Every structure is written in C-alpha cells, then in structure tokens.
Amino acid sequence: MSLGPACIFLRGGKKIARSLADDEIQELREAFTEFDKDKDGLITCKDLGNLMRTMGYMPTEMELIELSQNINMKLGGRVAFEDFVDLMAPKLLAETAGMIGLKELKDAFKEFDMDGDGSITIDELRLAMTKLLGYQVNRREIEAVIREADNNGDGTVDFEEFVKMMSRD
Structure with missing residues (x-):
C-alpha cells in the first residue's frame, strides 16, 4: 500500500485538505x-x-x-x-x-479497517498508523481525525466517509 493516502488521512485531524504546494x-x-x-x-x-x-x-x-x-x-x-x-x-x-483512484482508496481503507467490518474505529486507526509510521500517534489526534471525517456521528469512519474525506476541498 502507498503511504500517500495514509498520510493524507492522518493529516486530516489537523486540517482535512492539504495546503497548496x-x-x-x-x-x-x-x-x-x-x-x-x-x-x-x-x-x-x-x-x-x-x-x-x-x-x-x-x-x-x-x-x-x-x-x-x-x-x-x-x-x-x-x-x-x-x-x-x-x-x-x-x-x-x-x-x-x-487523482487517487478508487482501487487505491479501497486498499487504503482495508489497511485501516483491520477487522473488516466496514468501518474504521479510533483503535484501528491508531494501530494502523503506528504500523505505517513506525511510532505511536497521539490518541487525541486520532480522535480528531475520526471526529472530522465522521459525518453520520457513529464514532467511526465508513468507506463513504473515507472517500469524501479524501476528496474534500
């Protein structure tokens, strides 16, 4: 899996859209x-x-x-x-x-959705980011990412929310 979508996702807690280069x-x-x-x-x-x-x-x-x-x-x-x-x-x-294709989004989502239930929890995201980045990410940052992306308020990020978050302007 490419780290690009993962890094964009993690950055999302601070600001969903990246800055212009x-x-x-x-x-x-x-x-x-x-x-x-x-x-x-x-x-x-x-x-x-x-x-x-x-x-x-x-x-x-x-x-x-x-x-x-x-x-x-x-x-x-x-x-x-x-x-x-x-x-x-x-x-x-x-x-x-x-430019991030649907296949890449699905692959990235699968990396985060460790139990395969169709949603990313705080714990799943934290474990996945630790695995991908090699260090433990602050829980508050992870909670902020989930809160920002969680449109339906269920405390998790489903695939649709994940896709919206990745393409949000």
Whole structure:
C-alpha cells in the first residue's frame, strides 16, 4: 500500500485538505499576473472568469455572478491575488484528491479497517498508523481525525466517509 493516502488521512485531524504546494501557488501567480493588466495586484470579475477558463475551469454564468457579488463587497468589485488563491485552492486540491483512484482508496481503507467490518474505529486507526509510521500517534489526534471525517456521528469512519474525506476541498 502507498503511504500517500495514509498520510493524507492522518493529516486530516489537523486540517482535512492539504495546503497548496509552492509550485501550485506559483502557477496561480503567473496566471493572475497575465490578467493583471495595470499591475496593481487586482483583476476585474470579468478577467476572473477568463482566467479561470484559461486554467481549464468552466465556471457557469451563475457561479461568476455569485463570485462577483461576494467580491463586489470589497475592493470595488476587483479581485486580489489572495482572494484568487482562496477561490482556486479548493479546485486544485479536489483535482489532486481525484487523482487517487478508487482501487487505491479501497486498499487504503482495508489497511485501516483491520477487522473488516466496514468501518474504521479510533483503535484501528491508531494501530494502523503506528504500523505505517513506525511510532505511536497521539490518541487525541486520532480522535480528531475520526471526529472530522465522521459525518453520520457513529464514532467511526465508513468507506463513504473515507472517500469524501479524501476528496474534500
């Protein structure tokens, strides 16, 4: 089994979605700069739509209207780079999570679900992480991971919750 999904899962207790990598932020900065015609660090809402399209995202007119309404409340309807990153980060992170295939997710889930009952308990996750990482993980961190991923409140993580957590933006 690859350690990637396991590490992402463990990190989830602190923050479910990973942060953008430096190269991803640099890619966003370069794209933003192309549309920042007057180099003041702001782009218009119209440019935002065009910029998103050049990056392969196809926002609907309704999404752009919603975005512009939120953005119009500050900076006179223009978008700063930081706001652009906040807007694009979930899309980039969801893309990355989507690269983890269903087979890999099933394999990772099986590693954690030691008794094969279809759910991951705190104890199972703690044992699996100890085995994978080679040291014992703090119980509070494990509890936080389970609590964050447990959508139905049963105190465990089933496969559906696991998949949602792995692809959460």
